[in-house]
Amino acid sequence: MNTVPKSERKHIVFIGRRNAGKSSLVNAFSNQELSIVSNTPGTTTDPVKKAMELLPFGPVVLVDTAGVDDAGDLGEKRINKTVKAISSADFVIFVFDALHHLTEVERDYLKYLDKIQTPFICVLNKTEIGVNRELIDELMAQNRKIFKVSCFDQSGITALKDAVANLIPIEKELPLVSDLVKPGDIVVLVVPIDLGAPKGRLILPQVQTIREVLDEDAIVIVTKDKELASTLQRLNEKPKLVITDSQAVMSVADIVPEDIKLTTFSILMARYKGDLQEFVMGIKQIDKLEHGDKILISEACTHHVQEDDIGRTKIPGWIKQYTQKDLNIDIKSGRDFPADLSDYKLIVHCGGCMLTKKEMQTRIKQAEFAAAPIVNYGLIISYIHGAIPRALEPFTEAIEYWNENEDKIPV
Ligand SMILES: Nc1nc2c(ncn2[C@@H]2O[C@H](COP(=O)(O)OP(=O)(O)O)[C@@H](O)[C@H]2O)c(=O)[nH]1
Numbered sequence: 001m002n003t004v005p006k007s008e009r010k011h012i013v014f015i016g017r018r019n020a021g022k023s024s025l026v027n028a029f030s031n032q033e034l035s036i037v038s039n040t041p042g043t044t045t046d047p048v049k050k051a052m053e054l055l056p057f058g059p060v061v062l063v064d065t066a067g068v069d070d071a072g073d074l075g076e077k078r079i080n081k082t083v084k085a086i087s088s089a090d091f092v093i094f095v096f097d098a099l100h101h102l103t104e105v106e107r108d109y110l111k112y113l114d115k116i117q118t119p120f121i122c123v124l125n126k127t128e129i130g131v132n133r134e135l136i137d138e139l140m141a142q143n144r145k146i147f148k149v150s151c152f153d154q155s156g157i158t159a160l161k162d163a164v165a166n167l168i169p170i171e172k173e174l175p176l177v178s179d180l181v182k183p184g185d186i187v188v189l190v191v192p193i194d195l196g197a198p199k200g201r202l203i204l205p206q207v208q209t210i211r212e213v214l215d216e217d218a219i220v221i222v223t224k225d226k227e228l229a230s231t232l233q234r235l236n237e238k239p240k241l242v243i244t245d246s247q248a249v250m251s252v253a254d255i256v257p258e259d260i261k262l263t264t265f266s267i268l269m270a271r272y273k274g275d276l277q278e279f280v281m282g283i284k285q286i287d288k289l290e291h292g293d294k295i296l297i298s299e300a301c302t303h304h305v306q307e308d309d310i311g312r313t314k315i316p317g318w319i320k321q322y323t324q325k326d327l328n329i330d331i332k333s334g335r336d337f338p339a340d341l342s343d344y345k346l347i348v349h350c351g352g353c354m355l356t357k358k359e360m361q362t363r364i365k366q367a368e369f370a371a372a373p374i375v376n377y378g379l380i381i382s383y384i385h386g387a388i389p390r391a392l393e394p395f396t397e398a399i400e401y402w403n404e405n406e407d408k409i410p411v
Pocket residue numbers: 016017018019020021022023024025036037038039041042043044067125126127128129149150151152153
């Protein structure tokens with residue numbers, strides 16, 4: 001279970017007021033002491049994460065957070081961290097002190113969870129002392145799912161775990177490439193090894209693709225862009241599909257004959273994560289940009305900035321060259337995703353491989369709320385370099401969507 005990457009595990013985030021018993025509940029839930037429990041408000045500063053196996057559901061990560069009502073300067077930052085922790089949540093456990101009334105902050109968070117459509121339950125803790133009738137009446141009036149527990153005498157904890165295991169949404173696993181190949185097909189992967197490639201290994205989307213092709217009993221050939229033409233020449237059978245790194249898409253599209261299907265790892269990943277439709281919608285916004293428009297380039301990790309960095313140098317350069325417009329480009333990295341996106345005319349997001357699916361979906365939803373079109377690096381690179389719609393063609397739904405919405409791209 002420890003080999004399941006964190007970004008693939010479901011995140012259960014515990015929120016609530018200071019002293020409601022979030023940390024105690026995380027401990028009771030996991031049967032492990034991992035969060036500091038204290039009656040001094042505001043002890044849990046940064047979200048604390050713990051991986052566990054929640055049976056019968058499977059591997060999850062429990063995330064303990066600071067109080068939603070944490071006060072002061074530092075507190076504000078902590079609250080922000082709670083909002084960020086929620087954005088990665090597949091499921092939220094909202095912990096209440098059963099003896100207290102509902103406060104304004106708690107009401108706001110209930111509304112916020114409704115707005116971002118994150119499933120959650122309300123857990124009333126400390127019920128061995130009693131339950132505040134008004135609290136339970138107000139939550140019931142809102143049709144909330146309510147559980148009563150006590151971390152002191154452990155009552156309700158097992159029932160809570162069973163309920164959560166059943167309530168965590170299970171999404172349909174989308175295929176990465178398995179639906180595009182049959183046993184015996186040849187699939188060629190183009191993996192340029194440049195300065196940006198990690199030393200001594202392949203990146204996750206490439207490894208996942210190789211594994212899925214092999215699982216389908218098909219044949220996978222991995223080559224660099226430089227050797228692609230010679231690879232194709234030496235095959236005595238046409239490959240079923242060529243999958244390339246987006247950065248090499250232009251030269252690869254020139255080499256691969258039109259009757260061989262071509263796509264990019266980035267498109268495969270976007271489809272796998274359920275983001276492709278939104279991104280396809282976002283692509284053409286680039287043709288509508290005007291002088292002075294604000295663009296956000298968002299990268300989910302902070303990394304050492306390289307010369308000719310993709311997010312900092314190459315993409316801004318290509319966008320400016322393609323549009324011939326004077327644009328205001330903001331570059332944000334790490335968890336620093338702006339809460340208000342309404343000023344942006346286009347958001348260009350990295351592949352998001354280190355984000356959970358839910359985290360990426362929340363970012364897309366935030367963009368949707370702000371009516372800001374969003375696209376990922378790979379798709380915008382492919383479009384600028386003339387490989388769209390060709391690289392969408394292997395995907396019936398995406399290409400239909402592209403064709404149908406050509407006139408309806410948001411302005
Ligand atoms: N009576 C009672 N006290 C509890 C219970 N759970 C936690 N507490 C106490 O409430 C205080 C705050 O707990 P903690 O887990 O640190 O709350 P957090 O700030 O929400 O993380 C501590 O003094 C705990 O011992 C419970 O079920 N019953």
